[in-house]
Amino acid sequence: MKLKILLIEDNRTIGQQIVTFLEGHQWSVDYADTGELGIQLAIHDCYDLILLDLNLPDKDGIDVCQTIKKQAQTNVPILMITARDHFDDKAQGFYAGADDYLTKPFDLRELVLRCQALSRRQQLHLDKQLTIGELVIDVAMHQACRNQIELQLTNVGFKILLLLAQSFPKPVPRSKILHTVWGDELPDSDALKSHIYSLRNVLDKPFEKPMLKTITNVGYQLVTSNE
Numbered sequence: 006m007k008l009k010i011l012l013i014e015d016n017r018t019i020g021q022q023i024v025t026f027l028e029g030h031q032w033s034v035d036y037a038d039t040g041e042l043g044i045q046l047a048i049h050d051c052y053d054l055i056l057l058d059l060n061l062p063d064k065d066g067i068d069v070c071q072t073i074k075k076q077a078q079t080n081v082p083i084l085m086i087t088a089r090d091h092f093d094d095k096a097q098g099f100y101a102g103a104d105d106y107l108t109k110p111f112d113l114r115e116l117v118l119r120c121q122a123l124s125r126r127q128q129l130h131l132d133k134q135l136t137i138g139e140l141v142i143d144v145a146m147h148q149a150c151r152n153q154i155e156l157q158l159t160n161v162g163f164k165i166l167l168l169l170a171q172s173f174p175k176p177v178p179r180s181k182i183l184h185t186v187w188g189d190e191l192p193d194s195d196a197l198k199s200h201i202y203s204l205r206n207v208l209d210k211p212f213e214k215p216m217l218k219t220i221t222n223v224g225y226q227l228v229t230s231n232e
Contacts, residue, residue, distance in 0.1 A: 008032045008053040008124055013043035013069065014086070015062050019109075023056070026113045027120075040064030047073045049160060051147050052081050053124050056116075059087040059098070067101045074102035076187070082123040086111070135170045138229030140208075140216060142170050151212060161186060162204045169217070169227045176218075176226035201225065 010027060014020040015038050024034045035050070037043035040061040047055060055073065059066030070083055082104040087094070090108040098106050104126075105119055135142040142149045149156045149166055158166065164186045169177055183191055201217070209215040218226045 008120060009051070010034045010054050010056060010120065011037065011043065011046055011050075011052045012056045013037045013040065013061070013066075014056070014058040015039065015060070016058070023113065023116070027117070030117060032120075038062075040066065040069040043069060044072050044076075047081065048076050051145065054120055055081055055083045056120075057083050057085050057103075059085060059089055059094075067097060070098070070101045070103055075184070082126070084116075084119060084123060086116075135167075137170055137173050137227055138216070139212070140170070140227070142167060151208065151216075154211070156207050158207055159200075159203065161200050162207065165200060165204055165225075166208065169225060173227045176220040176224050178224040180224075182224060 010032055012020060012023055012027075012034055014023065014036070017038060020036055020038065024036055027034050035046055035052075037046055040063050043055075043057070043061075044064075057066055057070055057073075061069065066085065066087065070085070073081070073083065083102065084105045084107060085098045085103045086107045086109060087098075088109045089095075095106050105123055107116060107119060135144065139151045140149065141151075144167065147163060149158060149163065156166075165182060168182060168185055179197060183197060201219075205215070205217050208217055216227055216229070218228050220226050
């Protein structure tokens with residue numbers, strides 16, 4: 006099981022120990038020493054698992070966890086690693102969206118076991134590939150094809166398309182798209198229209214029949230080409 010992991014840990018000595026040990030298992034590990042950098046990496050890339058320290062220099066780990074859960078491309082599992090070992094601390098972490106909790110100090114071998122268990126659990130609930138008529142979306146590879154032609158999507162375009170595909174055949178309200186893609190930092194009022202326009206140019210314009218449909222006063226919906 007080869008995993009792509011993001012470690013968010015401000016202590017560089019501990020971070021290097023964890024990275025070295027996990028890479029010894031042939032896993033790919035990205036490292037962030039601040040909450041802000043961790044959020045940016047989590048949002049703009051796809052990971053199998055995130056290891057998150059609660060005590061960060063710029064942001065509280067609880068806030069980082071909540072932001073990642075709202076804005077990441079997929080519902081990536083988050084394993085909190087921290088010296089906070091009281092029940093209330095653990096409860097707060099789980100309420101924020103954490104999938105597991107490991108207190109410091111810990112055996113690195115246990116960390117590996119927990120990573121493997123979380124990854125297996127996550128795979129049971131994720132469709133690796135979504136197919137809707139001519140459209141095929143590879144969630145893990147962050148790619149989409151129509152009629153076997155790869156679509157050149159922006160990061161936001163892919164997020165919107167994936168959300169529409171996961172909700173198919175139901176329409177997705179504009180408000181849900183806004184909050185899923187941008188979280189609490191909502192863009193200008195015309196930003197969504199602009200991204201929908203760009204998505205249509207890639208998804209529909211080169212093909213005979215459109216798949217992206219506007220539902221007046223509601224939002225947007227994917228339809229198959231024979232509808």
